[in-house]
Amino acid sequence: MAKAGRSRRAFVCTACGGESAKWAGQCPDCGAWNTLEEQVVAPAAGGGRQGREQYAGDQGVRSLADVPADEESRQTTGTGELDRVLGGGLVVGAVILLGGDPGIGKSTLLLETVARLPAERRALYVTGEESLRQVGLRASRLNVSAEGLRLLAETSVEAILEAAMSERPGVMVIDSIQTLHSEALGSAPGSVAQVRECTAQLVRFAKQSGTTLFLVGHVTKEGQIAGPRVMEHMVDTVLYFESDSGSRYRLLRAVKNRFGAANELGVFAMLDTGLHEVKNPSAIFLSRHEEAVSGSVIMVTREGTRPLLVEVQALVNESPLANPRRVALGLDGNRLAMLLAVLQRHAGVSTFGEDVFINVVGGVRVSETASDLPSLTAVISSLRDRPVPQEWVQFGEVGLAGEIRPVPNGPERLAEAAKHGFRRALVPAKNLPPKAQRPRGMEIVPVSRLDQALDALF
Template sequence: MAKAAKTRTVYVCTACGGETPKWAGQCPDCGAWNTLEEQVQASAPTPAARGRSRGQYAGDQGVRALADVPTDEETRFSTGIGELDRVLGGGLVQGGVILVGGDPGIGKSTLLLETAARLPASHSAFYVTGEESLRQVGLRASRLNVSAEGLRLLAETSVEAILDAAAAERPGVMVIDSIQTLHTEALGSAPGSVAQVRECSAQLVRFAKQTGTVLFLVGHVTKDGQLAGPRVLEHMVDTVLYFESDSGSRYRLLRAVKNRFGAANELGVFAMLDTGLHEVKNPSAIFLSRHEEAVPGSIVMVTREGTRPLLVEVQALVSESPLSNPRRVALGLDGNRLAMLLAVLHRHGGVSTFGEDVFLNVVGGVRVTETASDLPGLMAVLSSLRDRPVPQEWVMFGEVGLAGEIRPVPNGPERLTEAAKHGFHRALVPAKNLPPKGQRPSELEIVPVTRLDQAMDALF
């Protein structure tokens, strides 16, 4: 029988691309320090090996015309957790690879164990742990009160042993907790190194695509909140999910930053309780403080996370600064955009904040990245500066331009419908977001504005 291609280990410089058979502190080609990384290279494959490598993914049949490729929608199946299905775009797709990242203790293993336990019997689950013993996983399952007779467990860190076990089990869903603990026998570097993470991920992704197994990979994060390991890891997978949470908060936000099978930037909300993660069906309710009476500097806005309109409270505090350079602090919003909006407020609204510290915060730890927060943020600053509360019946959204104009934002009618559902009676919106008369919520009075000074007059 013809032999497959042999592999060899080399060390490649990340600065110049030079290769050397042995590791050294300094690259012999360019002289850079600590840039050599271990990689596996294969020699030229034999004709038989090349023949076997063709059609490596299930369903591939060589070169085909684009018009002949079937475009039927992917068959999805539910995870049993509604918020996770929403973030994934409607459920799991066969052969999909999902990377889940987040800070230690935020709930990654808890969520995936609950997901594996709730899967239908037609999609068996295979849970591989490299960080815990089987007893520890069993104790956590007992605490979460989950029981799945079809859930199979394995405590292993060798990717070759995991693939052999998975080939025998043939699961519908496989969970790897975590990718940084695995190692391949083809490399001599320690688990968690760049080369090990890249090579182990490549083997697991190849297995998932060939067999149609849904693969969950748990990834560690650095102190900056980024996924540890090579950046190519995020390119290899189909979906990247991030867990977010404020320190001390019991709420967890699961955000999709990449999704080949659904909308990116979709958001799921969970509450961490003693019995595990529980879905929050109406997240707008937990992000709204609903003060007993109106307070200065508090504005409710309608943001949009993926396909979901979300009501959040924006709070501002403006106070006299003892510093020669007043502070501009934004939590949950872009700090550079806050400085720009304060300049627009001075130039086109006639209100200056040169001698005041300005603090802006989105309640509940939500991070708002869209420009619909411009108008609520400025009105909250103005309310705190003048010590004049905005009535609680008001809700608003809109982008503020450098010329002082109020620009429209996407999906205006959906935002207004969400505001009406939560009992708001007046909405301050860009004029171009005003829906036709027949599509306006009857219980909501809509005030359209085109300029910043019109918005200021409408509120104050």
């Protein structure tokens, strides 16, 4: 048994952060394989009650009836797309984790955000990866205002918290959490123990001081935020930056939000002068071919509270392989295989011996079931080489029995399609709105079975 006050060696799981006294092939806490790594673990300095009270006193046990239930006031960031993803703006004491690939624009977005905040809000930008000169050069390139923005280049979490208690910022940015280290631990920065401890101290400070905290997180090659998974549970909001290789458009997606709707989507364009919000993203995801082409269908999906028009393209071609390929980009590949089986069983259209490729234009990932009907009509359009007329828009879920099932928020989807000039819509019968709510000038065709939908289109 290790003596008190001395460091000890333990095997720490890189997936969950659990500790084990000896190495094993499988983590006893989370069950992951080959994730235990030997690290030097030091006892926390100033632990116990005294260590917890260095920021604020304990509030003690209170009755739920005594806790004020007033709605949280929000501070706008000056960027509509970011406010949408956050649920309306910044909340006092909220901790926001932002992840994304290297060079995608995480630091650019946060630097522009804190520079737009009013001077009385007081922003502190802490960088652990760049020098203050590098941050200044980026601010000059982005042409952002430097008034009221304070900078700190530091990697010790204790030094950062000491400076934050002196500055008392309203908003603080940590770029990035993987570069920080705590003097209470002997392991290297970026290790599971360091990331977990630094995040815990920063979250505790944000909650007790009311500071809105942004944490920038590195991602692994699988696209997950590096470090223990518990870090995403500790924060209030988790945002991911996404982009196709070579594309100038950036998608900011909320996967967790305690102060708003999850799965909200914000769209930005990366230009020479920084990130600019795209206020009408439906326009950039529609190709608008000069004439109708086979395999192309326009659908109305929904990301959070926003209806979004995207183009679904399908290519069906004779396969030279014994096992034809089923490739889906932006859609669930397993669901595509299921839909093709429904198509063969209930519509009599077989794709045996055919390669089926399906893609959502613009790099958008569609996870909702409203893409079922557009996906199948795009496949049939390509298989028969019969284009779907350009004035058509559609959405709907397809069940295993061949029925067309309704999807949420049908009237909002139709209103978005009418705003972009579409005049005919193929929708589930139960999504047919009352006459008073139908967009003017739009013909709505309700269907309840898959064969009815194919007859209406082809």
